[in-house]
Amino acid sequence: MVVDTEYYDLLGVEVTATDVEIKKAYRKKSILEHPDKNRDDPAATERFQSISEAYQVLSNKDLRANYDKSGKEKAIPKGGFEDAAEQFSVIFGGEAFAAYIGELTLLKNLQKQEELHAEEEAEKEKEKEKKEDEKKKQKEKEEEIKQKGDNIDQLNKDMSHLTVYDEQNQPKDTAKKSKLAEFEEELKAEKEKNNEKLVKILIDRLSILTESAYDNDCKRSFERKFEEEANLLKMESFGLDILHTIGSVYVERAKIYLASHKAFGLGGMFQSMKARGGVFMDTLRTVSAAIDAQSSMKELESMKEASESTTPQHDKQGNEISKPTPEEVAHQEEIxxxxxxxxxxxxxxxxxxxxxxxxxxxxxxxxxxxxLTRDRRAEALILLGKVFQRTYRTKVEQEEAQIFEQLVAEATKKKRHT
Structure with a gap:
């Protein structure tokens, strides 16, 4: 018997739910309620945070026991709840891959940048209104002084408290950086710090081989070590995709380095051109996926409006069409x-x-x-990259893949056939 079911209700699970059921429910709900998907809903962020808090409690054995027995007040994590955006980031590997790829912050930072941009636009609008008001006051003061017959010195004196504008119609002494510019500088500095840390970790990782006897036995031992690590990482959420991505970059950059340091470096030029082509395709896929999601979001909104409308719906030929059923709306939400x-x-x-x-x-x-050291690093990087590239899941392991991976596969398949 539990004293409070709010957290279970938030995730849509029974109080007897297993850890796996709770994890799947959380990830499904977190995507459905993510603020980026509900931009016009001011309550979305609060719901997203509540779902995250529910998961943080129910996924922890001790906190869950305290919650079941005594309610929310006795189930607060030590150090407080983590931010919902941080929890959501575990979808793509979480902490398991931190030593390889660092923290994934792109999605979180985009959201923050959008918020700051909106704030700046609001401030600009206020500044514009203020500027118009100042101009109006200046004009009124000019008229007042002219009527009094005062001289220009008196005019300047009386207007000295007003904002003075330069040739571009902007207030003077406004060299202060915007919040968005400051945030972007912080991101740049944090990115550099992260890269430096990853460079050191990768050098240490490669030195296991580069600073050994560097014979075939050492190379095979090096491969076995990381095969074992890869077999653990592959079962993380999107773990196999991340491993293959890391492996492909390792092999690509090492081959470019080795080819560019051969005679004339023509091989390196070819490899670099090939890599640039890959970057272009990656960018294209990213933009295409975002546009596709946006299109589906609009389609879902139209379906919901049609299902809730009391006015009959008609097609382009004027024929009345039936309203979307709750099942059809739910199916579109899944897509x-x-x-x-x-x-x-x-x-x-x-x-x-x-x-x-x-x-x-x-x-x-x-x-x-x-x-010699740099060449050995490149060779070791290729060995490591190929270990990651050839990692796979057995049939049983694949069946245990996270629900998110299945959703992506279904979405990609539907996109190819539409």
Missing amino acids: LMGKVLSAAWYGSKYEIMSTLRTVCDRVLEDESYDK
């Missing part, structure tokens, strides 16, 4: 969830590849190390 997640994955994949390209290039092009 939308998959496509939103697909767009999120492509965006995250783009961020992962961008980070890894920078990190690999710094590791390989660091001229503070001799050429």
Whole structure:
């Protein structure tokens, strides 16, 4: 007997739900209620945070027991609840891949940038209104002084408290940076800090082989070590996709380095052109997935409006059409969830590849190390990359794949056949 079912109700599960059922329910709900999907709903962020809090309690054995026995007040995590956006980030690997790709912040930062941009637009509108008011006051003061017959010195004195505008019609002494500009500078600094950390980790990881006897036995031992690690990572949410992505970048950057340091470097030029083509395609897929999700979102909104409308609906020929059923609306929501997640994955994949390209290039092009060391790093990077590329899930393991991966696969399949 539990004293409170609010958290269970938020996730849509029974009080007897297993850990796996709770995890699946949370991830499904978090996508459905994500603020990015509900931009016109001011309560979306609050619901998203509530769902995150429910999961943080019910996914923790001790907190769940306290909640069942004594309610919410006795089930607050030590240190407080984590931010909902941080919880949502575990969809793509979570902390398991942090030492390889760092923290994925693209989606979270885009949301913050949009908020700051909206704030700036509101401030600009206020400034515009203020400027118009100041102009009006200036004009009124000019007229008043002219009527009094005062001189220009008196005019300047009386108007000294008003805002003075320059040739571009902007207030003087406004060199202060905008919040958006400051935030972008912080992001740049944080990204650099993250890259430096990943460079050091990758060098240490490769040194297991590069600073060994560097014979076939050592290479095979190196591969076995990371095969074991890959077999653990592959079962994380989107773990197999992330491993394959890491592996492809490792192999790509190492091959470019080795080819560019051969005679004339023509091979490196070819590999670089091939890589740029890959970047273009990745960008295209990311944008395409976002547009596809947006289109499905609009379709769902139209279906909901039609299902709730009391006015008969007609097609282009004027024929009356039936309203969407609750089942059809629910099916469209499922499709939308998959496509939103697909767009999120492509965006995250783009961020992962961008980070890894920078990190690999710094590791390989660091001229503070001799050429032999750098060449060995490149060779070790190819070995490691190929280990990740050939990692796979068995049939049983694949059946245990996260619900999110299934949603993405379904969305991608539907997109190809429409």
